Amino acid sequence: MFAFAPTTGCRQYPEIEVNASGPPRKGSSPNGEVSGLVDAHMHHMAFEFLGGRVHCGRPWHPYGVPFALIDCPDHQPNGEGAILENTVSYGTPAGRHDTDGWPSFEGWPHHASLTHEQSYYKWLERSWRGGLRIFTNLLVENEVLCELYPLKSEHAVRTGCNEMASARLQARRMHQLQDYIDAQFGGPGKGWYRIVRSPAEAWRVINRGKLAVVMGMETSKPFNCGRRVGTGPTCTRTEVTRQIDAFHRIGVRQLELVNKFDNGFTGVAGDSGDTGAATNAGNFYDTGSFWDMDKCDPPRFPEGDKPTYADRAPTAVYHNDDALVGNGLKLRLPSTLPSPPA
Numbered sequence: 175m176f177a178f179a180p181t182t183g184c185r186q187y188p189e190i191e192v193n194a195s196g197p198p199r200k201g202s203s204p205n206g207e208v209s210g211l212v213d214a215h216m217h218h219m220a221f222e223f224l225g226g227r228v229h230c231g232r233p234w235h236p237y238g239v240p241f242a243l244i245d246c247p248d249h250q251p252n253g254e255g256a257i258l259e260n261t262v263s264y265g266t267p268a269g270r271h272d273t274d275g276w277p278s279f280e281g282w283p284h285h286a287s288l289t290h291e292q293s294y295y296k297w298l299e300r301s302w303r304g305g306l307r308i309f310t311n312l313l314v315e316n317e318v319l320c321e322l323y324p325l326k327s328e329h330a331v332r333t334g335c336n337e338m339a340s341a342r343l344q345a346r347r348m349h350q351l352q353d354y355i356d357a358q359f360g361g362p363g364k365g366w367y368r369i370v371r372s373p374a375e376a377w378r379v380i381n382r383g384k385l386a387v388v389m390g391m392e393t394s395k396p397f398n399c400g401r402r403v404g405t406g407p408t409c410t411r412t413e414v415t416r417q418i419d420a421f422h423r424i425g426v427r428q429l430e431l432v433n434k435f436d437n438g439f440t441g442v443a444g445d446s447g448d449t450g451a452a453t454n455a456g457n458f459y460d461t462g463s464f465w466d467m468d469k470c471d472p473p474r475f476p477e478g479d480k481p482t483y484a485d486r487a488p489t490a491v492y493h494n495d496d497a498l499v500g501n502g503l504k505l506r507l508p509s510t511l512p513s514p515p516a
Contacts, residue, residue, distance in 0.1 A: 201381030210307030231291030390428030399438035403462035407438030449500030
């Protein structure tokens with residue numbers, strides 16, 4: 175038998191500082207009016223994206239920041255091995271970046287970096303203390319790029335790059351982060367990161383001065399429902415209903431019905447330029463068909479009224495997944511690709 179005895183003089187274990195003070199604002203009552211900021215689109219568990227081998231670092235680690243914010247082993251010694259990162263950031267696989275990570279952060283975080291962790295939980299805590307009240311985390315995966323990308327982790331081999339298996343893993347990671355933060359704040363239920371399953375629950379959480387975390391999902395084949403030329407959807411109504419129920423049980427409350435490729439539910443709006451050409455090739459790889467786009471008929475209005483919206487054409491507006499997936503596909507698919515439809 176043994177017992178623990180308190181001591182003094184221990185060196186403080188390193189951790190990133192929040193650098194914010196004061197209690198977070200709470201509501202006047204459990205159902206009172208609330209105010210604050212909303213982050214409606216985040217991929218906080220993307221360290222498991224593409225089999226967990228393309229993302230460097232993670233938003234938390236049981237042993238803290240020295241183990242969480244490190245570069246990928248294949249990026250050493252000077253970033254030349256970061257083929258996808260270099261292509262995304264510099265337009266060529268032959269790029270470089272400083273691989274130190276924590277504590278110097280000489281090379282990353284950086285706004286142009288899409289493969290390094292930039293949402294460590296202490297930084298999220300700082301945002302919450304500064305006014306963030308709702309945080310929507312989208313479970314994300316792309317089966318096509320996962321299959322084509324040469325780096326595979328053990329869990330990617332086990333799941334076969336299946337998007338729903340990756341989404342379930344990321345949902346478990348969200349609960350593990352919640353448990354980890356609880357442990358830092360005194361035990362189960364005491365942390366500021368609270369996964370919510372209804373607007374009423376989110377309202378109560380915010381009024382308690384905590385962060386309401388909404389679990390969403392953004393994949394190209396939601397519920398394994400893809401599309402193939404000649405056969406149509408790769409799912410049945412029964413299978414989709416069963417999976418919707420299963421993901422609802424684990425907490426998913428928001429859904430992006432389409433991401434990069436046509437699926438059994440709908441078709442994509444498309445990307446522009448080189449990214450559009452690459453994702454169009456990925457669409458062919460996955461479905462057996464390139465995009466078949468057409469402009470929508472103009473909306474009809476009573477005489478004298480003017481339209482208040484316009485058809486959505488492929489856009490060049492920057493989005494991190496577009497660049498990441500598009501450049502990844504360019505590395506793995508033929509260079510002669512059709513341009514997106516005009």
